Amino acid sequence: MLAFTSAQTVQQPSFSAQYTARGKPLCSITTNPSTLPGISSSSTGNNPLIQSLSRQGDLKQALHVLSQEPNPSQLTYELLIRSCSSQKSLSDGLSVHRHLFDNGFDQDPFLATKLINMYSEVDDVERALLVFDKIRKRTIYVWNALFQALALASRGEKVMDLYRRMNQTEILSDRFTYTYVLKACVVSENMASLLKSGKEIHANILRRGYEGHVHTMTTLMDMYARFGCVNEARHVFAEMRVKNVVSWGVMITCYAKNSMPFEALELFHEMMSRSDTVPTSVIMVSVLQACAALAALEQGRLLHGFVLRRGLDSILPVISALMTVYARCGKIELAQTIFDKMEKRDVVSWNSLISAYGVHGFGEKAVEIFKQMVCSGISPSVVSFVSVLGACSHAGLVEKGKELFRSMVQIHRIQPRVEHYACMVDLLGRANRLDEAVKIIEEMRMEPGPKVWGALLGSCKIHDNVELAERASSRLFELEPRNAGNYVLLADIYAGAKLWQEARRAKQLLEARGLQKVPGRCWIEVKRKIYSFVSVDEQNPQIEQLRALLLRLSMEMKETGYVPRTDIVHYDLDSDEKERILLGHSEKLAVAFGLINSNKGEVIRITKNLRLCEDCHSVTKFISKFTNREILVKDVNRFHHFRDGLCSCRDYW
DNA sequence: CTAGGGTTAG
Secondary structure, eight states, X not given: OHHHHHHHHTOHHHHHHHHHHHHGGGHHHHHXXXXXXXXXXXXXXTHHHHHHHHHHTOHHHHHHHHHTOSSOOHHHHHHHHHHHHHTTOHHHHHHHHXXXXXXXXXXXXXXXXXXXXXXXXXXXXXXXXXXXXXXXXXXXHHHHHHHHHXXXXXXXXXXXXXXXXXXXXXXXXXXXXXXXXXXXXXXXSOHHHHHHXXXXXXXXXXXXXXTTOHHHXXXXXXXXXXXXXXHHHHHHHHHOSSOOHHHHHHHHXXXXXXXXXXXXXXXXXXXXXXXXXXXXXXXXXXXXXXXXXXXXXXXXXXXXXXXXXXXXXXXXXXXXXXXXXXXXXXXXXXXHHHHHHOSSOOHHHHHHHHHHHHHTTOHXXXXXXXXXXXXXXXXXXXXXXXXXXXXXXXXXXXXXXXXXXXXXXXXTOOXXXXXXXXXXXXXXXXXXXXXXXXXXXXXXXXXXXXXXXXXXXXXHHHTTOHHHHHHHHHHHHHHOTTOHHHHHHHHHHHHHTTOHHXXXXXXXXXXXXXXXXXXXXXXXXXXXXXXXXXXXXXXXXXXHHHHHHHHHXXXXXXXXXXXXXXXXXXXXXXXXXXXXXXXXXXXXXXXXXXXXXXXXXXXXXXXXXXXXXXXXXXXXXXXXXXXXXXEEEXXXXXXXXXXXXXXXXXXXX
16 A cells, blocks of 8 residues: 555656556557457557456456557546456556556546445455545545445444535535445444434435435434434334335334334234335345244244245245244244255354254254354354354353364364353353353453453352452443343342342442333233233233232142242342242243143243243243143243253253 | 345353
């Protein structure tokens, strides 16, 4: 880059010299160009030949001919630059750039645009910026090309800086500008600060009267969606008079990605009934994702049928999403069947299967699939390692996990990222090897992020380690002050150690920051309808019936040794009240609902938004034995398969 | 020169 900068300004001759030297081998073309078919020695010279060589992708030949051409045209340069872009060749791009500079085309805004595109394509934004700096006449095309290049390189702040500067000139944004600058907002390292910028662009869009432009408005929705601003996205969507399949898709994805799977499914059904929009594979992927999050098997089956009818069943992302739906509905064998039938598989297909076994606690199987993947010649990705390490963690395969972690660098040449360290901390911490977990953190060559400290805090909860919990939580309160879960976890750990005053302080901290505990929720799908439960659910029409059933079961269970875990209720209440609260937990309500409303022999499947509580875990074990029913509970991070009084997690979760 | 998607840990 340095050589080029100086050359561009002062050392022009060296370019030409270097260039001519490189052109030498093909001088035969210039000595007698007319011997080549279709080439005349008229005023157009070698231009048509260079152009057709560029179009064919014979870049080397094109460059050789160029070196002998005294009058290259703008079109010739354009095609050459494009060829460099498509071949991702920085060195050839530089040659063309030098050449057009020598021929006085360096102030041509059209070619500057193409050069910026080209440098962006070869991942050299710095040179793209340089072209922009040098060009004096900056058309909106030049600006847009740079915005696009910077957005692609995740330089959000830089884009906003330049966007504001552009707005001080007489150049006006167009519809392309808006899509690029909006995209730039969500790709910066510093997400929070650019939401403001996004809103600023939103205001400009309205001021300039672009609110009727579908493309722009859809990008705007997506920007809000990625910041988690569901209401803003929803508002933009509602105001759009013209919607197309992408606008619907962005809104559905927005819900699916922001933990609102119900709304995602609802909107999909609305799209199907109220518009003539034909769903694409992209839409199906998002809807399937929502379905997986809810563990809604019947919905999933309907969607699977739909996918087949629409002929979308050979599209890899759709298949991966389908596998995940079945896996998350507890139908792991169906996920395996789909995988087996695939004609082509990519790394994501494999990852889907690995994580499927992982969340069910089949650690060995997950490791086996991982090995099969490697044997079949697919290189594991960063996600493969997250999945397989997670699988080891859930199954307590500590040594296996450590071995795989080492193999990341040693065999697969993948540098561990923060999320891999988080997996290791979880793996070791869960296995009560907290000192080793701490050692891993201390040896990290990067800043341990919230995921790492969060994994440690979670382990402290399992193993009642107050001291370490204080250390982890103090870091978490700095790193993610608005995550309510951390305060609740710390309060629980204190309460578990009967440090009531400290527990109260942790809760006060939560409230002082204006946060609220995420309420525990459960879902159950019965006859294609999904029912949702919150703890001590007074609104539920069947609540009395559910309570009565649970009370009866609880009394029976007590006779066979069940002791309600009133110790985990951290309110200052008498033990009867505590028992009542425990019995009102949403997962118990959902189980009772399933027992009453589904047929005998059917598996009861429940989804929970948090980690399963210990009391519910033991009660569900009892119930599975008592009622001779299989109960499948998917909590935030794994599956619990209850059968005959036992759980598939072997009480390790 | 423009918009959306698969697999992921606490």
